[in-house]
Amino acid sequence: EGGEPPIRGKPLQDVDEKGRSPTFPHLAGLKNGDSANSFVHQVASGRFGVTPEFLVTAKQLEIKIAQGAKPGEGGQLPGPKVSEYIAGLRASKQGVTLISPPPHHDIYSIEDLAQLIHDLHAVNEKAGVSVKLVSSIGIGTVACGVAKADADVIQISGGDGGTGASPLSSIKHAGCPFELGLAEAHSALYNNGLRDRVTLRADGGVRTGRDVVIAAMLGAEQFGFGTIAMIAEGCVMARVCHLNTCPVGVTSQKEELRKKFPGTPEHVVNFFEFVAAEIRELMAHLGYTRFEDLIGRADLMKSSETNMGRVAKTKSMDVDQFFSGIPNTSEDRSFLRATMEGGAQVMKEEIVHINGFSTDLDRDICKNDAVVKVISDNEGEAAVQYKIQNTDRSTGAMLSGDIARAHGNNRFKGKITVEFEGSAGQSFAAFTLPGLSMRLEGEANDYVGKGMHGGEIVVVPSKNAGFVAADSSIVGNACLYGATGGDFHAEGRTGERFGVRNSGAFAVAEGAGDHCCEYMTGGVVVILGTVGRNVGAGMTGGIGYFYDIDGEFEDKLNTEIVKKQRIVTPEGEAQLRTMIERHNDLTGSKRGAEILNNWEEEKGKFWQVYPPSESQSAIVTVVEEDPAAVPLRVSASAPDGEMCFLPVGGQLNPEQTQRCAD
Structure with missing residues (x-):
């Protein structure tokens, strides 16, 4: 992650x-x-570090809906832990706190989850997609929806595991045992004929061979170890992961603490060998020679009446659902294999779900001879044109994946321009890279520019449009979610959460809905029109410029972190004007032209929004030496040899007098 x-x-x-x-x-x-590549690359709600190259180099992509130890809470990486290395990976600033939203802002329904799975299958067709869910009552219905959404793996996360950075109240009191959710998910999937479509994985409190065997009997085919593996390599459970003060250097970025790390690979290997040995002993006791013969065999378990009555808190616990509600699969073992067209069965790990007709347009683009040549030669230019309709989803993701596989995030030296006409479906131009230009004449649905890393996205109305562009929505919600670079221009309004978790894209639009620039950590957003409420919530990096036409912007700004001011620096004015000029060149915007034609008056209507991390930048602050200030002397009592100044004709207050006294 x-x-x-x-x-x-x-x-x-x-x-x-x-x-x-x-x-x-x-x-x-x-x-x-x-x-040294990680097998699984995680896509969490903050989308930190999610770039095209990150996605195409994974064997499996995991969508983390939540963690069992802190369900529904999101996450936060404190500033002291954001080292230069971490900031580079996450496209942020060193020392600046990073906040992950509690939900994925492109997932509000099972259909939205299906779209994200579709996006990931498009950018990396060879990688399976897993979805991490929290164990809870009712998870069976959700698991069925996830299976229908074409996930390859469903992970049920229990509340007994979890990071030491979770709030103590959550670690102690939130979440459910993985057994509860796992049993329900397995039963619901089996009873609805979906069990052979997905692999079930359990984690969150799996520590011993006995835990593995019980999880297998409840339906799990794979098992995740987190906390216990860290303990095996030296973690002492100090629970200060979030403070950057781990005494054995497991979760610290400080070199002096990292040198105290006691673990070796052999420690972890030995631990898992002991786990495997315990599993073998239990299998021998049960009379089984193949582990897969235990999967889904809840009939091999029974309630321990002695243990249930021994502890007061378990006396009233009813565990009958683990035995009466789970289907008997002792005879029907077909769910352990995936059923292919024609009835043939293969190991689930050997196949991944493939997107259907919704990516046919993207496949056609990837097969275009001119496009193929530019990618393979890593030079030259290609320009192609296509019609597009709203059933064409994730258009551009597959092309970006091909480029990233061949040249990584930033090594592509060619240029590919793809022009579209029509109404694009969800996730248009997702995961674009430097050298790729996507231009749409028409309109687009939600998630335009999701995960954008570079290149250029331009959306303009149809030439036959009978509406005023600046007053009409032209793209949907959550555009530029998790973007890490590139230029975006929309001649029209955007939906809600425009620029959410933007880390580096430069964007211009002519209006936006609620929650604009939410959780932003980098880049620049210019809005040439009105916006909705809650602007800049959770924004810890980057700059926003907002054209206050109606004089109501101040009431729309969330001032918990960010501040606002009129443009006071030549650098800030130059940045804003340059971006609007570029916007005009690419879109022919009437709103942009009106502003530029009357620049001296209109620039005064812009608010510049910035977080504390940007407050000392040349874009925001004028740094000048006051010519009327006369240095008195370095005071012996001033901390750290501080230089004291006295303005000519000015007076010192008592505190200043004491600090500068000799």
Whole structure:
């Protein structure tokens, strides 16, 4: 979660005879072909580190809906833990707190989840998509929806695991045991004929071989170990993960603490060997020689009346649902295999779900000879035109995936321009890269520019449109969600949550709905029209410019973090004007032309919105030495040899007098 250095995505080819690699000088015992790449890359609500290259180098992509230890709470990485390295991975600023939203702002229904799964399958067709759900009552219905949404893996997360950075109240009191949700999910999927479509995984409190066997009997095929694996490598459960003061360096970014890390790979390997040995002993006791024969066999469990009555808090607990509600699968084992067209069954791990006709347009673009040549040669230009309709979803994601696989995030030297005409479906121009230009004449649905990393997206109304562009919505909600770069221009209004979690895109639109620039950490957003409420909530980086036509903007701004001012610096004025001029060049905007033609008057109607992390930048603050200030002297009593100043003709207050007294 949170990004991974691109260098880890490629197999090692520079290992010497001593097993050392200049790529990873701190590792030993390497050989050519080894990979430091994580098998699963996570897409969480903050979308930190989610770039096209991050997505295409994964074997599996996990959508984390929530964590079992803190369900529904989102997350926060305190500023002291945001080192230069972490800030680079997450496209943010060193030392600035990073806030993840509690929900995914492109998921408000099972259909929205299906769209995100569709996006990920489009950008990386070879990777399976897993969805991490929190164990709870009613999770079976949700699991059925996730299976129908074409997820490959469903992970049920229990409340007994979790990070030490979770609030103590959540660790102690929130969440349910994984057994509860796992049993319900397995039963619901099996009873609705969906069990063979997905793999079930359990985590959150899995610690021993016995836990693994019980999870398997309740339906799990895969198992996740988190906290216990950290303990095996040296974690002492100090529960200060969020303070950057871990005494054994497991969760600290401080070099002096990291040097105290006691763990070795052998510690973790030994732990899992003991877990496997315990599993083998339990299987032998039950009389089974194959682990998969235990999966879904809840009939092999019974309630321990002795243990249930021993502890007061379990005396009134009813566990009958674990035995009476789970289907008996002792004879029907077909759910362990995926059923293909024609009836053939294969291992679920061998296949992933493939998007259907909704990505046919993207496939056509990827097969275009001119496009293929530019990508393979890594030079030259290609320009192609297509009609588009609202059933064409995630258009551009597959093309971006092809570029990222060949050239990574920033090594593509060619230029591909794709022009569309019509009404685009969800996630138009998702995950675009430098060198890719997507232009749409018409309109687009939600999530335009989701995960944008570079390039250019332009959306303009149809030439035959009978409406005023600046007063009409032209793109939907949550556009530029998690963007890390690139330029976006819309001649018209955007929906709600425009620029949510923007980390680096430069964008111009002519109006926006509620929650504009929410959780933003970088980039610049210019709005040439009215906006809805709650502007800048959770915004810790980047700059916003808002054209206050109706004089109501001040009431729409969330001032918990950000501040506002009129444009006071030449650099700020130049940045705003340059972006509007570029917007006019690309869209022919009438609103932009009106502003530029009367610049001296209209620039005074703009508010500049900025968080504390940007307050000292040249864009925001005029830094000048006061010529009327006369330095008195360095006071011996002033802290850190502070220089004291006295304005000519001015007076010192008592505190200043004391600090500067000699």
